[in-house]
Amino acid sequence: MARDPLIGIVGKPSAGKSTTLNALTDASAKTGAFPFTTIDPNQATGYLQVACACGRIEGGKYKKLCKPNYGSCNHETGQRSVPIMLLDVAGLVPGAHEGRGLGNKFLDDLRHADALIHVVDVSGTTDAEGKATRGYDPLRDVEWLQDEIFRWVEGNLKGRWGSIVRRHTATKSTIVATLQNQFSGYGSTTDLVNRALDEAVPKLKERALENWDADDLATVVRAFTHQKFPTVLSLNKMDHPDADKNVSKIIKHYPNEKIVLTSAISEVFIRKLVKQKYVRYEEGTEFLDTFEDFEHEGTETDCGLKPLDERLKARVENVRDLVLYRFGSTGVVQVLQAAADILGLVPIYPVKNIHNFGAPEAVFRDCMLVKRGTTVAQVAKRVMGDIPIMYIEGLGGLKVAEDDTVDAGKNDVLSFKTGPRAK
Ligand SMILES: Nc1nc2c(ncn2[C@@H]2O[C@H](COP(=O)(O)OP(=O)(O)OP(=O)(O)O)[C@@H](O)[C@H]2O)c(=O)[nH]1
Ligand SMILES: [Mg+2]
Structure with a gap:
């Protein structure tokens, strides 16, 4: 990954992809309760929470001086928000690789994603095409979406397989080099192809490419997509009453997947209230304070918050009861952290001067995410x-x-x- 990481947000129509993007960024991507609200991809900057180097070096001496060029750093906690690019694409439907729904274009938009957040609607209120329904079983969505991505890559390769093999033979290339040549359009690396081959069947490396059959090719493509697009499942709409049983089913069926429960709409709602100065909120936690909370403590004069009207008060109570107190947070901060985790991203701090870290003006000014x-x-x-x-x-x-x-x-x-x- 010679460039900044990019996290793709995928899922069927109406799963809540754009809402998730808005919850993680300052974007205002259009959202709606009908399929294909999003057509062109929305790219926006999210912020990954990391423990900044300023907090651990020389007993935290630099914490108060830390001055990120991009993002921010909390001078009390040393928690830093590091920018990371997110891409919200159009919904995928079963058969997208053959052009169904909005088809291949949106799979193409994903080429440069390094990891995916798969937003699954666990409320059961939207079918495989994103149309309103009740009692739909979202377990199926996990599988077919992965399958679409696999078939898309496979289709791209299969169509050219004859000429790929001819060129391979003529140029006496290695298998890794030939595959890397084909996968480079997805931002692949030789290392990644090697890992995919090792994961698939190491024996394939020894077998001449000319002798590979369709199954061999499928095995390699599956392993490649698995390596290229590590995926976090974001079980979204957990605020819905039908979510619980669907969540348990998915967790049971996919014990090895990285899974986070989210309510993107709650996070968007809370962020709006924060902007309007109705609430104070610690992102990624259950702590949400309103004017009334301070009133009880008798400090209402300096809390800086506006009182909520009855309607808003009821909605805040709802979010607390259905989401924050039940799950500990809206989950969206955690879903981004999970995506960074499966990618193995760590924050690196390039500094001009290793002894003062850029003091006084530029302390830990730069931070980049690398594998x-x-x-x-x-x-x-x-x-x-x-x-x-x-x-x-x-x-x-x-x-x-x-x-x-x-x-x-x-x-x-x-x-x-x-x-x-x-x-
Ligand atoms: N209850 C509930 N509804 C949600 C949540 N997140 C999104 N929604 C609703 O689900 C609908 C679809 O949300 P979008 O974010 O537009 O979905 P999308 O996946 O981007 O859809 P397309 O762009 O059409 O593919 C909207 O009506 C949202 O308000 C959530 O966490 N809980
Ligand atoms: Mg959308």
């Missing part, structure tokens, strides 16, 4: 481009080897020292 296991040299390339680097310093001013890797808390604060251009 755990990325080498220090690859990080340097992303930060510095082609500028030649003389050496790289880590915490304490110690030199760091270029082939060393990064992780949370390991080689995550780095200073790149540039030198004269090589002759």
